[in-house]
Amino acid sequence: MSKNDRQHPLVEKMREQLADGRCGRREFLRNVTLLGVAAPAAYAMAGSILGKSLVPAALAQEGAKKGGTLRVAMQVQKMDDPATYSWIQMSNQTRHVAEYLTLTDAENITHPLLAESWEPNDDLTEWTFKLRQGVKWHNGDDFVADHVKWNVERWLDPALGSSNAGLSTFSAMVEDSDDTKKMIDGAVEVVDPHTIVFKLSKPVLSVPEDLYNYPTMILHPSFKPPFSDNPVGTGAYTLAELQVGQVCKLKRATQTTDGKPFTYWGDEPYLDEIHYYHFDADNQLTAFASGDVDTIYEFSIEQLPLAEALPGQVLEVRTAQTLCCRMQVDKPPFDDLRVRQAIVKACDNAAMPALVFQGRGDIGENHHVAPVHPEYYQLPKLERDVEGAKKLLEEAGKAGLEVTIDIGNTDGPWHQAVAEIMRDQLKDAGIRLNINVMPASKYWEIWTQTPFGGTAWTHRPLGTQVLSLAYRTGGAWNESHYDNPKFNEALDKAEAEVDVEKRRELMQPVEKILQDDAVMVQPIWRPVFTIINDTVQDYVAHPTEVHQFNKVWLSA
Amino acid sequence: MAILILRRLVQMALIIVVASFLLFLIFDTDAFKKKTAIAELGGFGVSSLSEADYQKWLDEKGLNVPFYQRYGKWLGDVATGDLGRSYEKSTAVGPLLLDRLKNTGILAFWVFALMIPLSLVTGVLAGMREGSAQDRTLSFIAVFTTSIPEIATAILLTVIFALGLGWLPAKSAMIGGFNWRQLVLPVLTLVIYDFGYVARMTRASMAEVMTSQYIRTAVLKGLPFRHVIVKHALRNALIAPFTIIVLQLNWLLSGVVVVEVFFEYDGFGKLLLEAALFGDIYVVQACTLVAVVIAVLSQIISDVGYTILNPRIRFA
Amino acid sequence: MATTFDARPAAPPLLDRLSAPKAVLILVALMWVPLTLYVMAGRNLGVLQPYILLPAIPATLILYVLAVRAWRESWTAVIGATLVFFWLLMAVSAPYLPLLDPNKPIAPFVLPFSHGKVGDTFFWLGTDFKGRDMLSRTVWGCQRVIVWGVTATVVAYVVGTLFGLIAGYLSGWWDELITFFGNVLLSFPVMVLFIVVLNYLGPSGFNIVIAVTFASAPAIMRIVRGLTLDIKSRDYVFAAQTRGERPFYIMIFELLPNVRGPIIVDACLRLGYTTVAITTLTFLGLGLQPPDPDWGLMIKEAAKTAMLFRFSYMLIIPALSVSTLILGFNLMADGLREISLRD
C-alpha cells in the first residue's frame, strides 16, 4: 500500500506537531492520511511517535466468524442513479455493491479504497490518484482510470443534476462559459490505466473526503439508470432483490454477470447476506424491539429511553449533524442585521442540549463548524444577552417583532422542540415566534425559499465542506442567501491550507464573520444513535450513518 | 336479476371513469406534480430542481402530455391490464398491488371468519329477547367495542399482549415470511372494532323481527321457542345483516389503513397511504380503482344476495 | 293507580323555561361560538382570548343539567351525555384550570403519579417523551377534536340534507344526478377519500371539514332522501302542494322539520365516526398538525417512543380519552333512539 516514494512535505511537519503535543492523535491521523499516507502506516507512525500501539478497533478482529445474514431496519428506497442519490439510505443500499475511491471511517479518517494512494501537489491544486490494480467489475471488466474519468465527467454534466458538482473538488473543475457550467478541458487526466490526475482551478483540501461523499460511487460506464436493474459495481456484494418500501437484499458476489467466478479485490467479508427491511424512521426501533432485525439505521432522541431499556447495545456517535434555524439575509425583517443579531442574542443555545437531547450533543455556536471537525477553532462562548437583543430591536425600530419559523421536522420532532424552546426564549426579548409546522416533504419544497426555517444539515468530515456549500456566495445550497465577499475570501484561505494548526487559525475569522453576521441560530450538534443486538460484532457506527459492513460479523 | 347486475356493472364502469377522471384532474395540478417531483427527486434534490429540471422530469415521466391524452391512454392501459409504474418504488403497479392485496386478503379473510359468527351470534342472542339483561349486556359490549377507535384498540392490544404479557409480537411486518402470530393483533383489532357494528345491526334486525306479527303468529301456533327462533325469526332477521356484512368489505378497505400502518403490515392500506403521501399517482389511481371495484362488487353481491334471500323481492 | 305518574316534585320553573327550544339554542350558541372562535381564530382574538371562554362554562353546565333532565328516562343517554359533557366542560374550561403549559417540556418520561427527577412538580398522568405534562395535554387535547369534529359533522349535514331534500323531493333528473354523484363518492372507501382529499388540500382543520363533508354528505344525502321520499307522500305535503306552495317552501318548511328527528340520532353516531376519523387521520399524519396538543397527535408521537410496557401510559391515556368521547356520542345516539322509539 505504501508504495508512494515521496511523502508530502507536510507529513513531516505533522509528525513534529504530534510529537510536540500541538496536535492531537486524531488530528494527526486524519491529516497524514489526507496527505496520502495509508491508514495503517499512519497508525504506525502515530504509534511510533507516541510510544504506544494505536490499533483501530476496526482492525482488531479475533475469532470473527463467517456467515449469516445481517438484518437491518431502514427505509428501503429505490436505487435509480447513485450520482443523484439524495438519501444516505439509498447509498447504504448501494454501498456494498458499488464502491468509492476512498473511504472515510467513523473517526473521520479517510482511507484508500479503489484508489490505492493519492498525492496532492504542494499548493493542493493537482491531485494524483493511484488506482488499485486487480479490481474487477461485476461484469468481469477490469477497473481502470478511464472509468473514473467517465464518472467525473458524468457528475459534472449539468444535465445530470448531481449534487457532486457542488462539492469543492468538482466545482474547482468547472468553468463558466455562456451561462452554463462546463468542465474545464483537461481537468481530469488519465496518466495510465491506474493513474489519474485531478487538476483544480483552486486549492482544495477535501478531495479525498469529497470522493467519499455519498453520491460519488464509481460506476461502470455501461451504467444506465436505474442501478437496481443492472447493478454492476466492484463491491463484495451484489443486489439480489429490491422491493422499494419493503426489502433490499444483498448477497455476496461470487459470479460475474456472465456467470464467471468473481473474486472481490479486498479481504473477504464475513456476512453472507445483508438484508434491509423497510421501516419508517418511527418504527425501526420497535422492529428491533420485536426481534425482527439485528440493527437499525437510526433511532431518534425521543426513543433513547426505550432503546436503553431494550436488550442490545446502544451506539452513540458525536457528529456534525445539526439544525440550522437560518434566516434569509435578503428577506425582511432578516435583511436587517440588527434583527438577526437580536434573535441570536435572545436565544440560549447552551440550554438546548439538556432540553431537547437529554443532555447529549454539543452546543452549537452559530457558525456551522462543529467541535468534531479538525479545523474547529474555539471562539469565546456565546453569552445570551436578552437586554442587548431588546436594544438592537429598538434601534432597528422592530420592537414587538413577530416572526414565523417553518419547521419540517425533517430530522425528527426534536426540531419542533427546539423551535418551541426558542419561542420561549425569544419571548423574553419581546419577540414573538410563531411556529409553522409542516410535514417533512412540504418543508423540502420550500427550504430554499422560506425566510426563516429550520433546516437539518448532515455530517461532513471537514468543516469547510459545509461552509463552502451553504454560505459561500453562489454556493449550491446557499439557503440563507448569505453573500459576504470577506467571508468567501477567508474561507478560500482556510480551504487552501493543509496544515491543521494553521488552518485552525485561519478558521477563526471564518467562524467569527459568520457568527457576527448572525445568519443562523444553530442550537446543537446532535449525536446519532443506533442499536445492535448481541450477535452483531465489530459494528462501527458512523457519524454520517453510512454502512460499512465489510468487517462486521455475527456471533452465533 | 341479470338486468340488475348489468345495470350495476354499467354503473360501476361509469363510477370508475368519473372517479378516476377526478383523480387525474387532482393529480394533474401543477402543485401536485411538483410535489411528486420533489418527493421523487428527494429532499436535498430540491435545490437543484430548477424549472428546466422539472420540465425534464415531466418529460421523463410523460407528464407533459395534455392530461386528457394521458387519461385516455391510462384508460386504455387499464383495459389491457396495465396499471402503470410506481414512481416511488419504480416497479409495475399491477404485481405490487396484487401482492399487497393478497396480504390484505389474508387479513380480511380472518377478520370475516371471526367477525361473522361472533357478531351474528351476539346480535341474535341480544335481539332475541329485547330489553332483557342478556340483551343489555351484549348490547353494551357491542356499543363499547365500536366506540373504541381502531387505533385505540390496536394500542390497548399491543400494550397488553405484546408489551405487557409478551405473548405476541408488537409489529406485523412479516419480514421473516408469513407468521401467524403476527397476524393475531391486526385481525383482533379489526374484529373488535367491526364486530360491534354488525352485532348491533343484527340485534336491531332480530329485535324488529321478534316484534313482528308473524312471530306472534308462530308463537300462538304453539311452536316451541327454539323452533320459532330458528325457523321463523332467523331467516328474516339475517337478511339485513347479510347485506351489512358484505358491505363491510368496503369498510374494511378503510379500516385496514390505520391497522396496517400501525402494525407495519404490508397490505393494501399501507400501500395506499404511502403512495398518497408520496404523490405516487398511478399507485393511488390503481388503489382507488381496486377500492371502487371492490365497493361496487360488494354492493352488487349484497343486492343480489338480498334478492335471493328475500322471497318478497325474488318472486315479485 | 296511576298516581305515581305525577308524584315527582315539580321541576323548578327556571329549568322549564331554559328547556324551551329558543333558550337551548341560545345556550348552545353561548357554549359553542366561543369555543369555536377560541380554537379556530386562536391568537387573532387578541385581548379577548383569555376571557372569551368564560360564558361557555356556565352554559355548558346548564346544558348538561337540561340534557340529563330531558333524557332521564334513558340511562344510556344520560351516561352518554355525561361523558360528552365532561369533555365539553374540559374543552371550555381548559384555559382556566390550574394546569401546566401543555407545550412546555419539563421533565421527560416521568411515570404517572410521581414527581419528576428534578423539581417537585407532581405529575398525575406523567409526562411524555418531550417532558410535557400528560394531564394538561389530555385536557387541552379535546378542544380541537371536539371543535373540528362537530364543525365537520354539521357542515356535512347541511350539505347532505340539502342535496337529500332536493333529490328526494324534486326527483327526476335532479335525483338521478345527485344520486349518481353520491354513489361515486360512496364507492370510495372513506379512508381513501380522506387520504386523497387531505393529501390534495393539505392537512389542516378546515380541510378535514371538507374531507368529512365529501365522505359523509353522500350517506347523509341518502338517509335524508329516503326520509323525504317517505314524508313526501304524507297528506300534509299533498295539502301544501294542493295549495300551490313552491318546492322550496315545501322542502324547508314542510319536510325539513320532520326529517330532523331521525337525523339527530344519526348525527350523534356520525359525530362518533368523525371523531374517530379525525383521530385516525391525525395519527396517519394527515390531520391536525403539531404543536398544539391533540389526542391523535399524542398517539402518533408516542407510538414510537412508548413501545415499552412501562411507557405505555403515553399511548393509553389519549387512546382512552378519545374512546370515552366516542363512547359518549354513541351512547347518546343509542339513548336518543331508545327515547324516540318509546314516544
Added chain:
Amino acid sequence: MNEATNEPLSAAPVSTSVPVLECRDLSISYFTRAGEIPAVVDFNLKVHAGEAVGIVGESGCGKSTVALAIMQYMGKNGRIMAGELKFMGRDMRAMGEAELQGLRGSKIAMVYQEPMASLNPAMRIKDQLMEVPLHHEKVGEKEAFERALAMLADVKLPDPRRIMEAFPHQISGGQQQRVVIAMALLSNPALLLLDEPTTALDVTVEAGIVDLIREIASRFNTGMIYISHNLGLIRETCDRITVMYSGEAVEDGTVGEVFNAMRHPYTQGLFRSIPLPGADKNARPLIPIRGQLPLPHQRPHGCNFGPRCDHFKPACDAGPIPMRQVPSQPDHRSRCIRFEQIDWNAPPAHADTGEPIPLGPRVLEVDGLKKYYEIANRSLLAMIRGTAVKTVKANEKLDFDAHEAETVAIVGESGCGKSTFAKVLMGLETATEGRAVLGNRDIAATPVQSRKPQVVGHLQMVFQNPFDTLNPSHTVGSQIARVIRKFDVEQDREKVKDRVMQLLDMVKLPRDFYLRRPRQLSGGQKQRVGIARAFAGNPRVVVADEPVSALDVSVQAAVTQLLMEIQRTNRTTLLFISHDLSLVRYLADKVIVMYLGHLVEQGTTDEVFAPPYHPYTEALLSAVPVADTSVEKRRIVLEGDIPSAVNPPPGCPFQTRCQRKIGRICETEYPPLRTFGEGHRILCHIAPEELEAMPPVFTTAEERAAE
C-alpha cells in the same frame, strides 16, 4: 274491584256443559315507565262450543287485550292481575309454558287483523301450514301436507296446490286471510279467536270472509270469539255480544237483546252514531257521542262513561259500577246503575233534523276525463319484448257534474281510481285527456303550480289519514294561517289570527288549540283541523278523501256531521270519496260508483241505492254489514279479488267477478252505458229490463210486512 257486587253467573241459561272458555273477573294491566296501566278490568266472558261471541268496542277499549290474554301472550310488560281464565274447565293461569304451547294453535287458534303481517314473508305457505299438524299431532310430512291441502280447499281457495307452494306476498289479501283461517282450523280447535279479521280488506272481499266464518261456526262446532269495531259484522256473525268501553264490558247479551233493546247509554250512543242503510242525512242525522275516550290512567271515578253520558246523574260517579242483569232477560247484563230509570225509546234529545237544501248552479263539470300512467317494466324479458313501458289506465272516461251545495260521493274499492281522480282535480297530476271545468276554467291539464291562487283556493281537500294530515312540526294555528295568507284571504297579522279563531270555532275546537301541536290532538280533532284548513280559503269545491274512515265510529259521526254542517252553511260542493256505502247513502246527493278506473254507475243517491243496480253496486250494497236487525239483505258474495289496474281484464272491467255475467260478450266487448230516468247511468251489457227487474238488496221489516 269488589267481587261481591257481581251477579252470580249461575243465572245464565243455556247448556249445563262446561264452556269452552270462561273468563271470570279478569283484570289485565300493562306496566310501563309511567307505572301500572289497567287495560282491562273485571271482565267476564263465557264461550260454549259452537257459539260465536262478539266483542265490540272502539279502539283502546281493551278488546284486543282480552284476546291476547286468552292466548296468554301479553308481552313482557302485560300481566293478568286477577280473575280466572278457564279453558275447558282448566285454569289457564296455572299452566306452564309447555302446556300453553300444547294448547296454542291446537285447541285455541287465532286469526289476526293483518293477514300480510301475520304470515312469515320468507316461508312458503305450505311450510307455515304444515307446521301445525307436524308439531301438535306429530304426524308425518305427507299427512301434514295432505291435511293442509284439504284445509285450503275447505276455506275455498282456488288452486290450493299452487297456493301451497306460494309465498305470502304472491297471493292477495283476501287469500292471505283465508290461509290464516285455514292455519287456525288445521288442528280443529275448540276455540277460535278472530281479531278484526276483515278490517284490512275491501268490502266485497270482507263479505266472502264473513261468509266463510259463519260456515266454520256451523261446520266445526268451534267456539268463536269475534272481535270487531263494526256492529254490523257482529250482527252477521255472532250469537252473543259483549260491548266494551274503556277497559270494561258495559253490556252483554244475545245479539237480538242488545241490538233491539240495549240497556247501556254507550251501546245506544254507538248505534245512534252509525248510519243505517235506510236512513238519510236529513231524516235521521247521526248523533255523535260527545267527548273522548279517557286514557287508561285518566279514567273517571265511578262510571267510565259518565262524563260522556246524556243520562249522567251524581250517583253515577259515586263508586265502581257493577254488571247487573236486565230483568226478565237472564242472559242480558248491563253496567249501568240507572238503566231502569232511562227511557230507552225516547228520541235523541238534540236530533236536529235538517231540511234538504236546494242545489245551486253547476260548479264542476268533468267531461271525458282520462288519466293514464306509464310504468316501466324493468325485467329483462319485458325489455326484449319491447313491452318495457306499460300503460295503466287509472281513470277511464269520467263524466259527471256537481252543483253548488251538492254532495257527490265517489264510491269504490281500492284500486278503483278514485284517489287518482282527486289528484288530477287538485292539479297534482294532469289529465291525459278530457276536461274538468271549475267555474268556467278547464283545469284538467293545469298543474297546481300553474293555477291562479284563487283557483287553487276554490278547490281544496280533506285528507284520509288524521295522523298524516297535519305537519307534526308546526302549530295548528300556523298551519291554518298559512292557508289564509296563501290564498290571500287576509294578510294582516291580526286579521289572519282572527280568521283562524273563527275557523277553530267553526270546527268546534277550543281557541287555545291555536298554539297546540298536532301530536297533542286526537284523531278526530286533527281531522277537524284538516277541515278548518280546507275551508280556510273559502273553497267552492272540497274533495274529501275518506275523511272519516280511520276514525272510531263515535268520532266518525261527529266529524261527518261537522263536515256536512259547514258544507250547508258555506254552500260548498263536496266530493266525498268513500268505500262506506252506508255513510254515502246517508250524506250524498249523488253517487258515482267506480271500478278499476271505470265509472260503472252514477245517479242520485236514491237511484243508485234502488234497482236497477249495476251488478257491482248490487254486490257492494250487499257487502255492507248492517247493524239493524230489522233490515234484511240479499247476500251476494263476489268471487275472487279485484284485478290489478296494471293488468285489467278485457271487455267489461267487472266481468271476472260478476255474479250476473251473461256470456262471452262480457269478456270481449266494452259494455254500453245505459241510461235510466234522468241521470241514472249504468255501464252494463245486461238488458235494461233485466236490470230493472232486480229485487232490492235491503228490505226493512215494514217493507216485508207490506209485501
